[in-house]
Each structure stands twice: as structure tokens, then as C-alpha cells.
Amino acid sequence: MVKMKEKKCLCPPNYFGARCQWQSQRISLTVQLKWQSIASTTVIFQVIIMLIDEHGRITLNHEQITYMPTHDCSTKFNVYLLYPDRPKSLSNNYSIRIDLYEKTKLNYWARYSGTYCNITHKCNCANDSFCLDSPICICSLHKFGRYCHLTHSICQSSNNPCQHNEVCVPTDDCISLKAFTCFCPEDYSGQLCQNKNNRIDVRLDETIISITSLLLLHFITIFEDAEYERITILKRVPFNQNILTIIVR
Template sequence: MDLVLWHCNNGIHVRSLDGSPDFYCLCPPEYYGDRCQFQRKRLIFTLQVQMEGAFENLPLTFKIAVLLVRGSIPSTIISHDQFVYLPHHYCLPKYDTQLLYLINESSLSLSSSSINHSVHIHLYNGQTLEHHAWWYFPVPFEYLPVNRMAKRVIVTTFPVASEFSQKKFHNTNCTSCSNNAVCLGYDIDLDQDICVCSSNFTGRRCLIPFEVCTAESCNGHGKCVPSDAHFRLDDQFMCLCDKEWMGSSCEFQAPVINVTFGASGSITSLELAIIQFISIEEDYDNGSNVYGELLPIKEKPSNLTLSLYNLALNTEQTQINVKCMCCLF
């Protein structure tokens, strides 16, 4: 048995059902050869996304395309990967991928050591497929067979104008992508167009409808947002709950604290209240969790009550600090 496993090194040993002594090796992407005995040159890339600006103005989903580009003339995409980013659900998410170099370097007119490579990151609005931002990072230490890069990018609230043009990349006429997609270029290793799908479609060519949200998805207390068809069924959508509700499907009422101001001439002249609440944990070694919320004061009654909803509220172990400001943001 051990000898059979050794036949394919880092792959899976497969034999024919007809009793033939021949076998085949199914190799993982980073290995190749008839027995998966060769390791492909690759770049292990880690991307972290940080938002900047007001979340209420952000799209519900972003599509991220990561490209490994060979700096020949014309520039050529030799590997790529795609991710779905949900800014209202994830804070500082990290994405890991392997970007593979070509197996047959001899197919290029120049040797790989004399050509520089770079990583291009493109961000699209998941609903409209509007191009939102673009980043470019040269790959250092080209001589390493297994290289690593880690980058953090900052996404602004509104799209950033750039000089990006799809004509920079070697591609075909991009006829395979559907009308529900943006064709970003041509991956010469996979021999296929790179199609970036809108949120409601999936598949290599974005031809398959992805309609995972139903009327019952968020129990009528939030907005259902499709995420990624590659996830397990329960994670293929997320719920943006109304402020009075919480839970993965908005199935629970959120705790509420009502902060009331007594009759005061100074209170009625204010435009904005900053409410800070501190959750005191039983395990004091971990410290306290501090949260805050800005609430506009729209009316000027003699007694003012502001309702504060938050998933982390615990009315038995929460200390409330209230500050008021006279400025209007």
C-alpha cells in the first residue's frame, strides 16, 4: 500500500476499472508531471482589505480579482483568482491564494528570469460591476521557486478614477463572458477568459443564475445579500438586519438601552449625541469592550430619549457614558 501511495508523490493514485496495470496521477495545482514529481513555481499571496469612509454609502458586495501579470510585451495574465468581499459583514478580512507560474517556460520567447512579474488587484461593485479601484504591486525576489507577498489595500467609499485599461493585457475578443459579467482579460495558463460576475450570477462564464435569497431568508427583518456560490449553502447569503433585530437570519430582537435626557436648556440646543457604552466582561484579564454610536438629535423636546441597539449590549454588565456635542456632522 505504501508503494502505491509513493507512485504519485504529492498526487492521488488512480487505477482503471478494467484491471489494467496502468495508473494515472491526479496532481494538485502546485505540482505536475506524470507522477506529480515536479513542483510549480508559485506566489503565495495574502490580501487584507480595509475600508475607509462611511459604511452606509458602500455597495453591499465587492468582487475582487487578483492577477499575476507577466511584464512582457504585450503584458500577459498567467494566473488569477477571485473573491467576494462583503464590507458590511467582515472587518479587515484576509484572502489567501496561490498564483501559479507557467509550467512550460519554453513557450515564451524570453526566459522567466529576465521578465518581471506583478500582481494587479481590481475591485468591482458587485451589483453594477462598476470598476471601483485598482492596485499594482511588483513581485520581488523573482528567483525564488516559492515566493510570498502580503498586502493591505484601503478601499474608499466612492470609486477612484484610474488609468486602468483592459487593452494593457493580452486577451482574445472576450466573447465567452455573458452580458452579466465584465471580461478582465485572458488567462493563458487556463486558456480561458476571466469573467467577473455580478452578484446574481455565477459560473466560469457567468451564465448560471445565483438566486439564493428568498422571502424567508432574513425573516422579514433585514435585507438578504448573496455572497458566494462556492460557500456551503448556509453561508451563500448574509443578512443585513434592521437595527432592532440580530442573528444570522435576523431571528432575535436586539437588546436596547433607552438614554433619556431631562429637561435642560443646554440639551435642547444640541445637534449630535455621542453615546459610548462599555461592556464589562467577567474575565477581567481580557479587558472591557468599548463601543460607540453617533445619534442625531432631530427634535427638541423637553425630555429627549435616544434608543441604542447593539448586539453586544448586556444591560446587567454595561456602563453607559454619554457625551453631547453642539456641532452638526
């Protein structure tokens, strides 16, 4: 006669107990980031949201978000951070820390932490990643995984799906391993930067240039069966030039 072994429940992070009957106490927050810049630049950030204990140490639970201002400006990210103790210790105070790193220029650093910088740690992060703390590795643009040793199959130089060899950014690995976003220059638009945009060159009077170097441009699109659409952009007049180039998408 075969004796059945005891069954055990595998709980998701937000539950615990022999039958996952207890809910872990946690902090839930919604993060929306706004990036404002006159220059049209391609910038990608890695956002690290951490739970900090009363001694200033980073707890094991944290969340990372890949943030692209031109793509995620209106996106709200919902995250939660679990307390390290179950149930939460009422005598401990916690805070939230949010760090932003420019994702395309990460360097590996050996670091110290703690109130008196007396805590050292070893990092197993890949050499082209950034070691924030022992459990936290910030991956470079085309790497992912806990220690950034895995490489995205999409967006490699040999199979860049973006036309004109433009910047290809893999979607956050928590969402998809195959999705991507193309960063198009002003001259092109579309999902793969496949559309050539219209270009208008405006010659400015010297009097206008002497007064201001910034201009507000208003574009009005009229539709037959819908209300008109108005878009306003801010353009800087190039130094020592009297021609302003406008790209119409």
C-alpha cells in the same frame, strides 16, 4: 490477453510532471481589507487578484473573493497565483493587480486591453455579469461559475432565509454552495435578522449641536465572572434635528 493502458496522473494546480513530482512556482500572498465608513450601509465587493506580465497583460491564473466589510473585516484571505511558464522564466517580470467591484451593480462591458489598447477579446460571460478580460467574469450577487451562468439555489427571492426580506448574500462558491450571510438593518440582529434590537432616543442640547455633528458613544457591558466589555461607536447627528437614535444590540 488484455493489454493494460498507460496510467496518467491528474495533478492539482500547484504540481506538474508525469507523476506530479514537480511543484509549480507561484506567488503566495495574504490579503486583509479594511472598510471604514461613518454611515451604516450594506456594501458587497468582489475582489479580483491577478498576475500581470511585463506587457501589462492579465495571465490566465487569477483569484476572486467576495468581500463583505461587516462580516469579513478581520478575515485574512490566503491566495496563490501560478506563473504561466513551467518552470518560471527568469527573464520575465510579473506584478500583482487587485481590483474591487461593487457586486450588486455590475454591468456588462466590452473592453480592450494591452499597453496600446490594441488587444480585443470576446467574452462568454452572462449578460448580467462584468467582463474584465477574456478569462475573467465577475458574477452578480446570485450567480457563480466560470462564466456566471449558474444560479445559487440559496438567497432567491422565493426562498430568502433572511427575515423581514433583508439582503441575503451567498457564501463564496469556493467555500460552500449552500451557506449565506444576512445583512441586517440597525433595528435587527442575529444570523437571520430575527432579533429586534433595543432603541434609545437621546434629546441633545442645542449648544452641543452647534459645536459638533459627530458624537462618540461608549457602551460598557458588565459581566459577573468576566472582565467588562467596552464598545465605542461614532454617530452623526441628523441634519436639523436634535434627537439622536441609538440602537443597542
